[in-house]
Amino acid sequence: MASQKQTQTQTDTQAVxxxxxxxxxxxxxxxxxxxxxxxxxxxxxxGVVQFVYCAAAGSFPYNAFLAGFGSAxxxxxxxxxxRMKTDPQNRQQFPGSSAxxxxxxxxxxxxxxxFVVANFLG
Amino acid sequence: xxxxxxxxxxxxxxxLLRIAILGLISIVAVGSxxxxxxxxxxxxxxxxxxxxxxxxxxxxxxxxxxxxxxxDETAWYPLGRVVGGTLYPGIMVTSATIYNxxxxxxxxxxxxxxxxxxxxxxxALTALATYQLGKEVKNATAGLLAAAFIGVAxxxxxxxxxxxxxxxxxxxxLLVFTFFLWLRSVRLGSALYGALTAIFYxxxxxxxxxxxxxxxxxxxxxxxxLVMGRYSNRLYVAYSTFYVIGTLASxxxxxxxxxxxxxxxxxxxxxxxxLIQLVAFASYxxxxxxSDQFRVLIRLSILGLFVVGFGGLVLLTxxxxxxxxxxxxxxxxxxxxAKVHIPIIASVSEHQPTAWPNFFFDLNMLIWLLPAGIYFxxxxxxxxxxxxxxxxxxAAYFAGVMVRLILTLTPIxxxxxxxxxxxxxxxxxxxxxxKSKAEAVKAEDSVMEKKEREIQGELPAAxxxxxxxxxxxxxxxxxxxVVVANFLYFLCMFQLHCxxxxxxxxxxxxxxxxSRGPDGSHHIIDDFREAYYWLQMNTxxxxxxxxxxxxxxxxxxxxxxxxxxxxxxxxxxxxATVGKxxxxxxxxxxxxxxxxxxxYVLVVFGGMLGYSGDDINKFLWMIRIAQGVYxxxxxxxxxxxxAGEYAIGDTxxxxxxxxxxxxxxxxxxxxxxxxxxxxxxxxxKLPRDVTLDNFEEAYTTENWMVRIYRVKDLDNxxxxxxxxxxxxxxRFKNDFVF
Numbered sequence: 001m002a003s004q005k006q007t008q009t010q011t012d013t014q015a016v017x018x019x020x021x022x023x024x025x026x027x028x029x030x031x032x033x034x035x036x037x038x039x040x041x042x043x044x045x046x047g048v049v050q051f052v053y054c055a056a057a058g059s060f061p062y063n064a065f066l067a068g069f070g071s072a073x074x075x076x077x078x079x080x081x082x083r084m085k086t087d088p089q090n091r092q093q094f095p096g097s098s099a100x101x102x103x104x105x106x107x108x109x110x111x112x113x114x115f116v117v118a119n120f121l122g
Numbered sequence: 123x124x125x126x127x128x129x130x131x132x133x134x135x136x137x138l139l140r141i142a143i144l145g146l147i148s149i150v151a152v153g154s155x156x157x158x159x160x161x162x163x164x165x166x167x168x169x170x171x172x173x174x175x176x177x178x179x180x181x182x183x184x185x186x187x188x189x190x191x192x193x194d195e196t197a198w199y200p201l202g203r204v205v206g207g208t209l210y211p212g213i214m215v216t217s218a219t220i221y222n223x224x225x226x227x228x229x230x231x232x233x234x235x236x237x238x239x240x241x242x243x244x245x246a247l248t249a250l251a252t253y254q255l256g257k258e259v260k261n262a263t264a265g266l267l268a269a270a271f272i273g274v275a276x277x278x279x280x281x282x283x284x285x286x287x288x289x290x291x292x293x294x295x296l297l298v299f300t301f302f303l304w305l306r307s308v309r310l311g312s313a314l315y316g317a318l319t320a321i322f323y324x325x326x327x328x329x330x331x332x333x334x335x336x337x338x339x340x341x342x343x344x345x346x347x348l349v350m351g352r353y354s355n356r357l358y359v360a361y362s363t364f365y366v367i368g369t370l371a372s373x374x375x376x377x378x379x380x381x382x383x384x385x386x387x388x389x390x391x392x393x394x395x396x397l398i399q400l401v402a403f404a405s406y407x408x409x410x411x412x413s414d415q416f417r418v419l420i421r422l423s424i425l426g427l428f429v430v431g432f433g434g435l436v437l438l439t440x441x442x443x444x445x446x447x448x449x450x451x452x453x454x455x456x457x458x459x460a461k462v463h464i465p466i467i468a469s470v471s472e473h474q475p476t477a478w479p480n481f482f483f484d485l486n487m488l489i490w491l492l493p494a495g496i497y498f499x500x501x502x503x504x505x506x507x508x509x510x511x512x513x514x515x516x517a518a519y520f521a522g523v524m525v526r527l528i529l530t531l532t533p534i535x536x537x538x539x540x541x542x543x544x545x546x547x548x549x550x551x552x553x554x555x556x557k558s559k560a561e562a563v564k565a566e567d568s569v570m571e572k573k574e575r576e577i578q579g580e581l582p583a584a585x586x587x588x589x590x591x592x593x594x595x596x597x598x599x600x601x602x603x604v605v606v607a608n609f610l611y612f613l614c615m616f617q618l619h620c621x622x623x624x625x626x627x628x629x630x631x632x633x634x635x636x637s638r639g640p641d642g643s644h645h646i647i648d649d650f651r652e653a654y655y656w657l658q659m660n661t662x663x664x665x666x667x668x669x670x671x672x673x674x675x676x677x678x679x680x681x682x683x684x685x686x687x688x689x690x691x692x693x694x695x696x697x698a699t700v701g702k703x704x705x706x707x708x709x710x711x712x713x714x715x716x717x718x719x720x721x722y723v724l725v726v727f728g729g730m731l732g733y734s735g736d737d738i739n740k741f742l743w744m745i746r747i748a749q750g751v752y753x754x755x756x757x758x759x760x761x762x763x764x765a766g767e768y769a770i771g772d773t774x775x776x777x778x779x780x781x782x783x784x785x786x787x788x789x790x791x792x793x794x795x796x797x798x799x800x801x802x803x804x805x806x807k808l809p810r811d812v813t814l815d816n817f818e819e820a821y822t823t824e825n826w827m828v829r830i831y832r833v834k835d836l837d838n839x840x841x842x843x844x845x846x847x848x849x850x851x852x853r854f855k856n857d858f859v860f
Contacts, residue, residue, distance in 0.1 A: 025410060066380070066383065073366055074370070078313070080362070080402065084355045084358065084359060085355075090355055094310075094311045104314075105312065105314045112317050113367055113370070116371045117370065120373065
């Protein structure tokens with residue numbers, strides 16, 4: 001009984017923590033970052049779809065799968081980079097970088113990445 | 123204190139000086155690698171470079187597409203080799219690009235010269251990259267010192283003299299530059315530098331198998347920082363950018379293929395990538411939910427994840443989902459592994475464990491500056507210094523396991539020595555404090571004097587020499603002068619040592635040998651090229667030449683003939699077959715040789731000159747390798763005589779005397795050395811009565827270093843060759859008169 005009660009309170013606190021997390025997120029996150037977050041969620045979805053397809057239908061042609069999945073992961077990561085660098089809370093962590101510079105890097109990384117991915121798709 | 127020289131401010135002067143010093147370092151780096159060209163000629167060295175040279179020529183002549191799809195049917199006969207898919211194309215593409223660029227501006231340079239001078243040119247770039255690395259971790263002084271060190275360090279020169287056209291020649295530059303970019307991207311948290319790191323990593327992957335070192339060291343750095351609780355968003359940006367682009371790019375090289383997704387060597391990088399995503403997410407959540415225990419929790423979860431991940435890796439490796447570590451990697455952990463399981467790896471001298479003197483030989487004083495550098499890194503211990511320490515430890519370990527990995531140790535030793543040296547010089551070359559101290563002493567002196575005069579009246583006291591101001595000033599400077607003079611002396615000795623080593627040990631092309639007569643006269647021994655040229659001129663273009671694998675690339679490159687095995691060593695069975703042919707008796711060998719379509723057999727024999735790297739000395743390895751694949755009928759012990767010695771003369775074991783290798787080497791040798799003749803390598807008496815029926819001597823070079831035999835055709839009358847030669851009577855046997 002006691003342990004059941006304990007788990008009950010644990011889940012309660014977890015639920016509370018999650019709810020407070022969501023509240024703080026909506027309160028603290030600027031609109032621009034929320035757009036990036038949505039894009040990141042989309043990237044994850046794309047990656048998951050490809051992974052499930054690969055698991056269900058086989059990995060052939062492997063290079064195409066790797067290119068597609070890799071580009072989804074890379075897009076997610078680059079978006080995360082952009083988000084970190086443009087988050088006003090992180091300003092002091094990145095000395096000498098601006099939002100424009102971060103976006104420039106984002107574009108540069110994508111150019112390099114998709115050059116590779118296009119070559120790899122075959 | 124702004125002195126102006128030629129109208130330049132102090133900072134302009136420093137940058138001008140820096141550029142001038144770097145220029146001089148580059149010149150020295152290139153210049154000290156040219157001994158071999160001056161002594162011998164502009165020729166490709168050794169073994170592997172001949173393959174690189176041949177493929178480069180093919181690339182230049184036939185274009186990239188054909189090169190990429192090249193199936194070489196003249197190697198590994200009758201199997202052939204998919205050249206395009208089994209090489210690291212970086213060095214060939216680099217040379218071809220330089221060649222084409224030079225021709226575009228109407229400089230009609232020969233491709234051979236591009237290849238010969240590629241490694242020295244890249245060594246200058248390595249010096250510049252090392253400067254950047256040193257500057258990144260300490261300051262420009264350390265950078266300049268490190269650049270000066272790497273420019274002449276024998277550990278690197280050994281692989282990059284002019285003519286040594288091997289992957290390492292450009293790979294060390296790429297290694298150092300990739301690490302520099304990595305450190306900068308971590309420090310700035312810059313995705314741009316992360317992407318550049320990935321691009322140079324890709325170049326490195328295309329150039330050398332040693333790229334595995336990068337893809338393990340960088341994740342290790344990240345992992346160490348995470349465990350130290352030093353996660354930062356900068357680290358996330360740098361690593362994740364590097365990893366996603368680098369991995370996808372590395373898979374573009376056919377030889378690497380999909381390996382990054384399923385081999386153990388690459389799993390650490392993947393695991394670290396997953397880990398840093400989790401850590402990044404956790405640390406983001408922490409900014410939303412501040413908590414004191416969060417840090418503890420993160421550390422715990424990192425360790426837990428590491429255990430789970432490592433266990434999963436082991437499990438997947440055991441269930442063969444992930445390819446296990448290759449033999450070469452096992453031999454990195456267990457130095458005896460190769461000798462027991464893969465004799466072919468153990469047989470290569472550069473895969474042997476390093477002897478202690480080698481470190482001093484190749485790095486001189488740098489090797490004892492390395493611990494000093496590590497000490498100074500520990501004192502500062504920024505993210506960059508963690509990297510330097512990890513690199514030092516791992517490279518030092520690997521260099522101890524395998525001689526040729528001193529090459530990967532050299533850059534970090536140079537950087538660490540530069541850091542240590544810069545620290546020393548920073549303290550001991552700073553005369554501003556001493557100067558003020560000396561002035562203080564002087565002032566104190568005069569005050570004292572005045573006081574003394576006041577006390578003692580008008581008579582000034584007679585001073586001993588220890589009390590004079592000049593002595594005191596000297597005394598204050600003394601430690602500085604001693605230390606600086608000492609280190610300058612070491613630096614000079616270092617330079618002398620490096621030049622001496624380079625000129626005496628690392629500048630021989632090994633295709634062409636030099637010797638000095640007792641009167642000091644200089645002889646060039648050109649037997650290898652003589653033999654290869656003979657083959658090219660006197661045999662059919664499709665003739666198949668059997669030799670031990672060491673000479674395969676040279677045969678293909680210089681004689682342009684089909685070979686059975688070469689330095690690629692991808693097929694152990696085929697090599698063992700060749701070993702079996704050379705180790706069996708004449709009749710078995712003949713049968714096998716005809717079975718494999720062999721037209722000529724080539725052996726290298728040093729008994730006349732005293733050239734110890736010949737086939738008789740390598741013979742035991744051939745037997746061991748053959749024994750590994752054909753265990754029946756082969757025993758290494760059979761080749762030792764009753765006394766357990768590896769003898770070649772009349773006391774040799776019967777198996778040894780029957781073996782083809784023995785016969786091919788000593789056939790008719792006593793005719794030139796006389797009945798009392800000695801083998802100059804083994805210092806043993808020559809065997810008499812070496813008969814040979816199934817093979818006939820086709821060519822022997824001036825110094826008997828290369829002997830070529832023709833495999834006889836079947837007898838016209840259907841006899842065995844023994845019967846045929848018995849019928850024809852003894853022609854050479856015992857008929858010399860002395």
